[in-house]
Amino acid sequence: MKTKRLLLAAAIATALIPATSAVADPEGAAGTRPPACQPPPDEQPPPPSATTVTTIGQAYYCIFDHHFSGPILDSRTLLQPAFAALTQELQRRGLDQATANAPVLTGNRNGDWKSFSRSYDRIVAGLPDDQAKQAAGEATMRGMVEALNDNHARWVGVPEEPSVPLGFLPSHLHGPGGADPAAAGPVFVVDVLPGSAAANAGVRLGDEIVTVNDVPPYIRGTAVEGVIDWIMEAVAGETVRMTVHRPSTGENLDLTMVVVPPPPPTEQPPLVESELLPGEIAYVKLRGFSPEGADEVLAAIAKLREGRTLRGVLLDLRGNGGGSPDAVSRLLGGWAHGKTFSYWCDALGKCTPNRTDDSVPLVNLPLITLTDRGCASACDAFSSAVKDLRLGALVGERTAGAVSGPAQAHLLENNTGLLLPKHHEIGANREKVDTIGVPPDHHAPMTSVALSTGTDPGIDKALTLFP
Template sequence: MTTAIRTATAGLALLLVAACTAPAPPRSESNTAGSSVCARPEGAPGAETATTIDVIEQAYFCILGNYYSGATLDARSLLSAGFVALTQELNRNGRDVPEAAMPALTGDRKADWTAFETTYRKTTDQVPDLRDKLAVVTLEAMVAGLGDNHARWAHDVAERHPDYYDGDGYGLGLQANVNGPQVEGNPGVALPPLFVTTVQGGAAQAAGLRPGDIIESINGSAPFIDGKATPAIAALYPQYPQARPVRLRLLRQSTGRRWSVTLKPGLFQRDLAALQVVQSKLLDDDIAYVRLRGFAPDSATRVFKAISRQRTGRTLTGVVLDLRGNGGGSPMEATRLVSAFAHGKVTAYQCTVDGKCETSWTDGTVELLNLPLVVLTDRSCASACEHVSAAVKDLRIGRLVGTRTAGVISGPAQPYLLSNNTLLSFPARHHLGPNREVIDRIGVPPDHHVPLTPKDAAAGRDPALAKALTLLQK
């Protein structure tokens, strides 16, 4: 899928992690088991049709033929994950059937598929009214079975068109050290407490919430237990169109008040300035501050223009690049941005499972800014944002201030069109930093750890930015 920073609901301030698409020669893998070719899409997909066992088969062989570790992957893990989801969906609907027993798998990819398909058809034939739903959950689980944060199957309007924006939300911005969609699979990305950073309007404003308010429970469940994130947090990050009313128990530290509110998602007017990809201002008369919310096309150029405007008529002494909440985007834009601070350097490696790597070099055509740099990062800095963060740190072209990045950078995802006009995407190569270090699931640690606290948020303080200014003024 194209990296786009997509907000799952209009009210959430955090920009969700998104996969990135890098240009690559089209790759395709014929499914020798009989399904159609798995190919890169050309133009917008047509109208989506039903997901069938034939579509699942096509996706299965597409993954094995094109995914980063497809050549060495034990395909039984995919089939097992799919069958688990199938039986769970039967149970949820109270329709379990005798035929739904996992077939024996041998490790032979084609033979195992045949066994899986035979059992699948026998099972779904007993519950024809559930056939469509069973196919969807089976394929979703197979893709999830890869355990890859840049692998996904897009099969609805919002998923297939990342720029779609439904306009519903709670009007609630949350602390930068938590990214809801990552919590269930990687609870280490979330750190307590969970608190409000901004109130953008809508239900949150109507309920009287303020920055710094701590969320003690979500729909009756604690967001953290013994310091570890719980799945309850995900309710604040619903995927379109699943936004539902959410009940929060809150604490306002300044007064000791505890109370409960129910936030109902709905349309509300957003501050258009807060939606701009690039925002800039001058700090202390000689430091350019630029906030970049995503690596959209031409975003690097827009950053350079913003700095150039701040430079007009004065001598700048440094740049603060604010990447907090940046969910990623184009790896090419990430490379171009780094190139304004260094030439002739490696920004990343994209590697196959057998260790053969493509090298991403800085772009020598980008003019050097020749300015000291401080980059602000947080747990919502993901994908291409981490590409930049790692390059800045490893190449010593600036300092990172804030908190560790998300660790969501498995590799640039490539899209493949399935026969029902849905898109399957996953990396063909995995990302390594300039020092060949793994960043995925680990993140990039800051040079200066400066987290935001509820008291900071309540008082309107930005300690990370204050630290950045101190570093640039030395």
């Protein structure tokens, strides 16, 4: 998926570098260590400038200084994929060079940066124009950051051409935003944005996507990234054709969508929605773990409790992309006190416990939580704690497994930035949740038929589990 420019907002982090790694290069030529990355400004920084070897070097050292793996990270882990990404970009543009051989890397951070940067300078000097040089810089930067294989590490890069989503969300995406490696067909519509191209063309919940521009979403079991781009990154004014199967009627429909920016929403969807379900069950949906999210959930439960005796709480976290660790602590405090719900650890195995917020009054009601592959980051952490601490049952699907650790922002010299986790997170039982997710106690996934016919397998199953 294409990188979007974000507002950098976080405090600077500090990490150790092994004593064998010098902090400065006394030479003043290629390979000199650039100035350290900085904390982000309080206000939006100026527009980014060119991505140069200085920017790449600054990011290289910033990773060692501030990513949790820094103390044990081998420089070749970053620079070899970065150079591969550079040469692949050259080949895509028909600009490969006979002398674009990989630099010799030995594992010495400063020595490897000297070797890499000299090779990079030589290659870029042979490129025909600024556009090609910028493309080379962006590819190199992305290759280096992606080499961390960390779903919370990201280069907040330069603006790209404006794109417009078709206006619906397909089922085969998961928490981090790319194709779910565990997904299989059929791909179906799980949300439709009012006023969007999809809504205007008559796309409905549960519609199964047969083809987009005559290309199926999966080919031989592998998700087609170009189809995801057509759905999520369309270009205003272009026409997208889509064939869907509608389970509620059995029809196959050919839809034509002219991509238009959807109108701005008249109001944002509420963070928390609640209602009383049959059997005196409080249903509460939380869309994200924003700082006020836990208090809004607890207030909604208290409101539904007025004048009646509730039998339990059904907390719907499906599609919850995460947010504040403090909100996780506070919401868990409604069901447990004095408990460690996760740990933040460094690369050397030193871990700090995260504990429930015991200032929150206990709810004293049975809890069942609905999860799916869109439940990521803080949502992963909450779900893991519910399971490990035996606070209630999980119903639905395995969570996204995108909870490497909370990211902090760092500003680079060209006004782009890096988001880097200072710690990595493990569960209350010290198990790894990141990349794996939390399995439900009761498997009840949303299906195309259920969405198309207006039913909900997760809620239906959960209601049978309350005492």
